Amino acid sequence: MKQLQEFFKDQTIQSILDVGCGAGDFIKVLNDTFGSETQLLGIDPGEVWLRExxxxxxxxxxxxxxxxxxxxxFENDQFDLVSISNALHHLAQLEQTLAEMKRVVRSSGWLIVNEVIDGELTEAQQNHRMLHHFKSYVDRLHGITHRPTWTEQEIMDLAEANGLQVKHAFLHLKMKQVNHDELFLDDKYRQMESLLEELQGRPEFDEKKDQLPLFKERLKQHGFHLAPQLLLIAQA
Ligand SMILES: C[S@@+](CC[C@H](N)C(=O)[O-])C[C@H]1O[C@@H](n2cnc3c(N)ncnc32)[C@H](O)[C@@H]1O
Structure with a gap:
């Protein structure tokens, strides 16, 4: 990622820990940024993600x-950089996780927090938020920690409240343009449909069922675009 390359051009980054790495999307960004000389370690509690x-x-x-x-x-001060991408809003113990990230990063090492944002979004990005928030709602009904997304300011405040000194912040888009492709939009519709099916037999089903035709109409009208992500580069 160009902005990361630029920021770290005079820094030595040999070891990186990525917390909540999932299937490795952000590890790929880090590998493309820092190159194959840098050791990258991803951790996640989800074995299915790790296999992928x-x-x-x-x-x-x-x-x-x-x-x-x-x-x-890990020992204290073990990594040059510790990151967390799109996982902060999934954490049951957010403060404790940020404290652990600060513990294992070396002194004057770097922390990266990357999170998809809420706030002023285009209509197509609001379709992403609608699907994502519906997923987080259904997860919460199943007892899984999954908060709705935060605004830029809320993410900044959260980082600072947890002792991260933000040195640089920027917004970026994972998806460069709005997607209007019929098959792609149909897949998004099916995702919403199967989430709604999980509510069958619960009182929440009646409350939420109108979201599906609304989402279909919105997809047709505006397409789908991933909401921007805020990337913070900080020190402890
Ligand atoms: C939306 S994924 C993000 C994956 C990846 N970092 C990315 O940017 O694409 C959120 C991840 O957070 C992980 N997660 C949930 N609880 C966690 C915890 N307590 N510690 C670390 N990771 C956790 C989930 O297993 C999931 O892989």
């Missing part, structure tokens, strides 16, 4: 381990 990440990234400089962010099995 290992299959996608068999490179020698990348490793994936099963672990929770709130209890990192």
């Amino acid at each position: 990440a290992r299959a996608r990234f068999p490179q020698e400089n990348m490793e994936f381990r099963c672990m929770h962010g709130e209890k990192l099995a």
Whole structure:
């Protein structure tokens, strides 16, 4: 990522820990940014995600381990950089996880927080938010921690309240343009439909069922675009 390359051009980054790495999307960004000389370690409690990440990234400089962010099995000051991408709003123990990230990063090392944002979004981006927030609502009904997304300011405040000194922040788009492709939009519709099916037999079903035709209409009218992501570069 150009902005990261520019910011870190005079820094030595040899070891990176990515917390909540999932299938490795952000590890890929880091690998493209810092190159194959940098060791990348991704941790996630989800074995299914880790299997996918290992299959996608068999490179020698990348490793994936099963672990929770709130209890990192590493020594103090072990990594040059510790990141978390789109996982903050999934954490049951957010403060504890950020404290662990600060513990394992070396002194004057770097922390990256990357999060999809809420706030002023285009109509197509609001379609992403609608689907994402519906997923987080259904997850919460199942007892899974999944908060709605935060605004830029809320993410900044959260970072600062947890002792991160933000040195640089920027917005970026993972999806460069609005997608109007019929098959793609149909897939998004099906995702919403299967989430609604999970509510069948619950009182919440009647309350939420109108969202599906509304979402279909909105997709047809505006297409689908991932909401921007805010990337913070900070020090502890
Ligand atoms: C939306 S995914 C983000 C994946 C990846 N970082 C990315 O940017 O695409 C959120 C991830 O947070 C992980 N997660 C949930 N609870 C966690 C915890 N306590 N510690 C670490 N990761 C956690 C989930 O397993 C999931 O892989």
